[in-house]
Amino acid sequence: VVLQLSGCGLLGVGIWLKTVDDSYSRTLVISPVVHFDYLLISVGVLVFVVAFFGCCGSWFQSRCMLITYFSLVIIMFLLEFIVASLAFVYREDLSETIKAELTDGIKEHYKNPTDNGIEEIWDHVHTRFSCCGVNNYQDWYDIKAWPEKKIVPASCCIEKYRNNTDCWSEGNQDYWYTKGCSEEVLMWFVSQLHIVGIIGLVVSFVQVCYLRIQIPKIYLI
Numbered sequence: 345v346v347l348q349l350s351g352c353g354l355l356g357v358g359i360w361l362k363t364v365d366d367s368y369s370r371t372l373v374i375s376p377v378v379h380f381d382y383l384l385i386s387v388g389v390l391v392f393v394v395a396f397f398g399c400c401g402s403w404f405q406s407r408c409m410l411i412t413y414f415s416l417v418i419i420m421f422l423l424e425f426i427v428a429s430l431a432f433v434y435r436e437d438l439s440e441t442i443k444a445e446l447t448d449g450i451k452e453h454y455k456n457p458t459d460n461g462i463e464e465i466w467d468h469v470h471t472r473f474s475c476c477g478v479n480n481y482q483d484w485y486d487i488k489a490w491p492e493k494k495i496v497p498a499s500c501c502i503e504k505y506r507n508n509t510d511c512w513s514e515g516n517q518d519y520w521y522t523k524g525c526s527e528e529v530l531m532w533f534v535s536q537l538h539i540v541g542i543i544g545l546v547v548s549f550v551q552v553c554y555l556r557i558q559i560p561k562i563y564l565i
Contacts, residue, residue, distance in 0.1 A: 374470070394420065443526050444532060446478045453490040467499035475525035476500035481517065496520055 351559075374387045394416045400409060455460055471477055476496060477483030484496040503513035505519040 358371060391420065439530055441529060443478055446526060446529060449488050450478065450483055454487060463497075469522065469525050469529065470497065470499035471522060473525055473528040474502075474521050475523045475528060476521040477524050477525040478526045480522060481520045498549075 391515045394413065400406075435441070449462060454466065455463055477500070481496050481500055484500065485494045486492055496512050498506065498512045500520045502506070502519055502521060508519065510516065
């Protein structure tokens with residue numbers, strides 16, 4: 345029951361991450377590693393299934409099923425501990441990789457029909473954080489969507505100038521946000537790493553405590 349509850353908890357957190365600020369992960373159009381929601385949902389389902397297997401072994405008093413169950417729990421614990429540790433250790437090292445992917449998304453994928461929603465996502469990021477581009481507005485210069493043009497999306501315009509129909513056009517840099525968006529997106533990314541790391545460590549601790557209590561019972565069967 346304890347592991348089933350922890351599995352439900354992971355599943356719930358994964359669904360929550362799926363519904364909250366999912367747009368930021370979609371600005372990184374290349375790497376699937378940022379989809380922590382799917383990771384937690386998958387792990388939650390796995391933990392629940394393994395726990396159900398253990399309940400069946402206990403109900404039918406099957407020594408073989410219980411040994412298999414405890415072995416699977418130990419493997420899950422080791423994997424969760426490794427993932428949680430990596431989430432903490434490498435959170436800073438991913439900074440440059442994320443910036444590179446954000447820049448590539450602007451240069452190669454903006455207004456690409458096959459990358460549905462990228463334009464709307466960047467508009468949302470620009471507007472919410474009063475920023476433009478990854479490092480600054482120059483990231484929008486000469487991109488694939490408008491080669492040899494030094495313009496920006498209209499969402500890069502400062503709010504009070506946004507009603508001007510040509511605020512985004514070349515030569516109107518005074519109308520644009522000068523701050524890049526990379527720090528805001530990185531803060532979101534690191535916050536997801538913190539969530540995954542903390543949850544992984546907590547669930548692993550619960551599993552170890554549970555095993556310590558339950559393993560002696562296997563010899564009574």
